[in-house]
Ligand code: HEC
Ligand code: HEC
Ligand code: HEC
Ligand code: HEC
Ligand code: HEC
Ligand code: HEC
């Protein structure tokens with residue numbers, strides 16, 4: 001049974017002009033295509049007339065400015081009555097200051113170069129690397145005498161090793177502090193005092209953020225209670241004057257407090273000076289230690305007058321046979337001078353020297369012991385050699401190692417100390433730098449997902465907030481002026 005239907009015949013049945021004929025659906029589409037834009041325009045016009053300009057916006061405003069969503073004029077100043085697509089710097093400055101970066105001759109970019117808007121509810125302070133690279137990719141050209149690295153495009157491209165770790169003229173970077181501390185010895189099991197039990201110190205026994213109370217496991221309440229005569233300004237190195245301050249108040253958890261003898265060392269390191277006394281000398285300047293010793297020995301000899309009879313160490317004759325000890329009878333003043341000299345010999349050469357750099361004083365600063373004993377009745381009889389007090393080097397503690405960046409320990413509290421300071425386990429010299437270099441930061445701060453932020457603003461302040469000007473606000477709460485429209 002042969003079929004007469006061929007494909008050609010079938011094709012002839014189809015009306016080739018079918019698409020030209022109107023159908024209800026097509027009519028609807030046609031009118032809709034006219035109506036919808038019209039509706040849109042009407043809506044835009046209507047919103048515009050009713051004062052809501054969000055429809056003209058090219059995107060949502062940042063988190064900080066979300067309340068200004070309807071207040072286009074706050075940033076887009078109308079010049080000659082027209083809406084300006086540029087956000088004028090003056091409009092921004094009408095609400096808050098954006099102080100300069102560095103006093104420099106080159107023009108500063110518009111606020112909007114770095115603080116882009118209408119990109120959704122983003123962090124508006126998140127300036128792009130390019131915004132900074134505008135100048136920092138070639139700083140030497142605009143600032144030939146800059147002391148800073150000139151070609152920085154991103155953390156990955158051109159960012160130098162941090163100054164605190166950079167060698168200077170071939171010599172490796174070093175810690176200028178003079179307090180000796182052998183980290184390696186103290187991080188292994190160590191005795192608490194000469195005959196004490198073995199203990200394991202933790203970083204936190206000595207280092208705590210500034211706002212956190214010191215750990216007192218190895219403290220000595222007597223030394224903590226004592227006032228000291230040396231001042232912070234003598235102890236700490238000054239901070240670079242040109243540091244840019246962050247806009248927000250500091251939490252006090254960013255940096256670690258300087259280590260104090262009274263809190264972290266005194267529990268193990270005694271400042272004992274003579275077997276006649278249980279207590280140690282004050283932890284203070286040599287002149288005060290000297291005055292303390294003189295006073296203590298004067299009081300002692302007044303209470304124990306018999307001790308002015310002093311036995312010399314047994315001498316030996318040439319054959320090695322002991323001779324009878326020679327007994328000397330001293331005046332109380334002589335006794336005080338000799339005991340003070342012995343105690344100071346121990347302190348200056350051993351006890352204090354373990355942690356401090358002590359050097360003979362320059363001549364001008366020499367002070368004979370006699371001066372300190374002058375209040376004694378028989379000061380004139382002093383015959384012992386005059387002792388000079390040593391010069392104790394200032395501690396030279398660095399409070400901020402990276403003043404041109406903002407580092408925050410608190411933001412990293414989930415990570416162990418040695419993940420960034422591995423050298424603290426092996427360092428034997430105080431001059432060692434124990435700080436992490438840029439390579440350590442880059443393991444976490446890198447572009448792309450799964451990493452912490454790596455754009456400049458994360459680690460740097462841009463504005464010099466110390467030059468911030470107060471602004472008198474001009475805007476009222478939107479809720480208060482609904483009637484004004
Ligand atoms: C907090 C300030 C601020 C407010 C409020 C604001 N804008 Fe903007 N707007 C900006 C900034 C910044 C730019 C970036 C362009 C420039 O200034 O050079 C911008 C750009 C624009 C542009 C140009 C297109 C673009 O993305 O570059 C339009 C259009 C615009 N805004 C519309 C609006 C409308 C409509 C409103 C009100 C609903 C509004 N803006 C509210 C800050 C603001
Ligand atoms: C009507 C007032 C007003 C205007 C105009 C204005 N801002 Fe703001 N801005 C605010 C308020 C309010 C905040 C939130 C408070 C704060 O964080 O200081 C803010 C916050 C910010 C922040 C900090 C965001 C953060 O991370 O906390 C930046 C950056 C900023 N504004 C930049 C700009 C720029 C750039 C312009 C001009 C395009 C501008 N502002 C215009 C009121 C204004
Ligand atoms: C070269 C980029 C750049 C320019 C230009 C710039 N800013 Fe900023 N701004 C930043 C960065 C980065 C931050 C975050 C770090 C900081 O606070 O310095 C910031 C922070 C701010 C803050 C927030 C402070 C806070 O409380 O967190 C305000 C407000 C601000 N800028 C206003 C302005 C104004 C107003 C202008 C224009 C006069 C301006 N900025 C120009 C980069 C810039
Ligand atoms: C208009 C040019 C310009 C732009 C844009 C600029 N800088 Fe600078 N920056 C300078 C100048 C100039 C110096 C100072 C150079 C000197 O004193 O030798 C400087 C110094 C610095 C320093 C080192 C000194 C300090 O202040 O602690 C840092 C860090 C820095 N800028 C970060 C940034 C960041 C982050 C951005 C982007 C948000 C940025 N800069 C954008 C010009 C610029
Ligand atoms: C992960 C944190 C981090 C990021 C991201 C970062 N920096 Fe730094 N930067 C630092 C630290 C820390 C220092 C050392 C500060 C010091 O020595 O006082 C530094 C130093 C600098 C210096 C001084 C350089 C010198 O010669 O000593 C400049 C300039 C600088 N950064 C610019 C930038 C710019 C521009 C960007 C973005 C392209 C950027 N930084 C990104 C942490 C960062
Ligand atoms: C017994 C107390 C003590 C302990 C425990 C201790 N430190 Fe220190 N640390 C000090 C003293 C004192 C200084 C200042 C002298 C110096 O620079 O070495 C210091 C300095 C530092 C410095 C800055 C100085 C530099 O040159 O880099 C860092 C970083 C540091 N310690 C990290 C650590 C870490 C991490 C641990 C734990 C693994 C630790 N410390 C354990 C007492 C201690």
Ligand code: HEC
Nearest residue numbers: 180181182190191192193199206218259264265268354355
């Ligand atoms: C848990 C007790 C303990 C604490 C706390 C402690 N030390 Fe020590 N320290 C010792 C002992 C024990 C020794 C002797 C170790 C040795 O010679 O093997 C010692 C030795 C030292 C030495 C000589 C290291 C060397 O290279 O021979 C110095 C310097 C020192 N400590 C400084 C400090 C300072 C500064 C502090 C406070 C910040 C401190 N110590 C806190 C127990 C302690």
Ligand code: HEC
Nearest residue numbers: 230234235260261262265269284285286351352355394395
């Ligand atoms: C176990 C280590 C240790 C011993 C031993 C020690 N000190 Fe200190 N000394 C410190 C530390 C740590 C500081 C840092 C600041 C503080 O504790 O107030 C310091 C600071 C000082 C300062 C202040 C320095 C400045 O820059 O102003 C003086 C003065 C001082 N010590 C005197 C002495 C004298 C005198 C002795 C001996 C009787 C002594 N110290 C023994 C650890 C020690």
Ligand code: HEC
Nearest residue numbers: 203204207255256399400401402403407412415416417420
């Ligand atoms: C993410 C890396 C990182 C971790 C984790 C970290 N530090 Fe630091 N630490 C730094 C940096 C960077 C500095 C330099 C900051 C500055 O002074 O500008 C520093 C400085 C220090 C200093 C010198 C004083 C100061 O604050 O400038 C001490 C002491 C210190 N750290 C101890 C610790 C201890 C203790 C821990 C663990 C509780 C710790 N650090 C964890 C990176 C880290």
Ligand code: HEC
Nearest residue numbers: 406407408411415436437440441443444445452453458459
């Ligand atoms: C183990 C991973 C890790 C390392 C290493 C690390 N960071 Fe961070 N850092 C983080 C994380 C996570 C955050 C918080 C999330 C964020 O802001 O992206 C952070 C935040 C920060 C912030 C912002 C703090 C704030 O208050 O907003 C700064 C600045 C910073 N890091 C600097 C550094 C510097 C400088 C180094 C190197 C010395 C470093 N970080 C090393 C993981 C790390």
